[in-house]
Amino acid sequence: DVKVTQSSRYLVKRTGEKVFLECVQDMDHENMFWYRQDPGLGLRLIYFSYDVKMKEKGDIPEGYSVSREKKERFSLILESASTNQTSMYLCASSLGRRDSGQPQHFGDGTRLSIL
Amino acid sequence: AQSVTQLDSQVPVFEEAPVELRCNYSSSVSVYLFWYVQYPNQGLQLLLKYLSGSTLVKGINGFEAEFNKSQTSFHLRKPSVHISDTAEYFCAVSGTNKLIFGTGTLLAVQP
Incomplete structure (x- = not known):
């Protein structure tokens, strides 16, 4: 079975902080995605990547950036x-x-x- | 552009009753369709998918869905629900390199 692991289940940060969310998959998948989920809005795509060092904006990229330095890891960054x-x-x-x-x-x- | 509509935000049903969760999509090209389930405090788990072939698709946990091209629908059904089926259900359609999700339907099974 594919295992997608997110580094934290719960996280509390302060306004203005730089926040890193980490994600690792163990099945050599090429595509990786970050979504945010809010009540009544479903899942909205923030960024996705279909290869190392490649990234594409989703529907709501503002305020976020991503990093994919290795195939198995995809990081979401909240700059402030x-x-x-x-x-x-x-x-x-x-x-x-x-x-x-x-x-x-x-x-x-x-x-x-x-x- | 593709889109997905789940008209029912919440569906209450008694245990052992049948249920149908509705999903309509719009797309100008051939589609792949998916249903996912999300149990409380968990990520999404694939229930079933339609890629091609038979329009009736069977998934896990006794769920099935029927692809209807003329009505652009992909409704999810189960003949007899259990308390453990209480969860949020998401319909999704494939886009270029990504999935487009509906807003979800909360299935609330009551004893």
Whole structure:
């Protein structure tokens, strides 16, 4: 089974801090994704990557950046955290470059609170 | 552009009753469709997927879904639900390199 591991289940940070959310997958997947999940809004794509050092903006990239230095690891960075970034963050991965038929495999999520 | 609509934000149902969770999509190209389940404090888990072939797709935990191209629908069904099916269910359609998710339906199973 694919294992997608997010480094923290719960995280509390202060406004203005630089925040790193880490995600690691163990199945040599090429595609990796970061979403945020808010009640009534479903999942919204922040950034995704289909190769090492490659990244593409999703639907809501403002206030975020990402890093993919190794194939198995995809980091989400909040450059200067704000209270409106309090949310559940989900990482996912999928096999195959640009293959729309592949399902995504999700981590358990990080519930981030910005105070 | 693709989009997904889950009209029901919450569906209450009694244990052992049948249930249908509705999903409609829009797409100008061939689609791949997915249903995911999210149990409390967990990530999303794949229930089933439609790629091609038979329009009736069977998934895990006794769920099935039917792809209807003329109605652009992919409704999820289970003939008899259990308390343990209480969760949020997300329908998704494939886009270029990504999935587009609906806003989710909370299935609340009552004893």
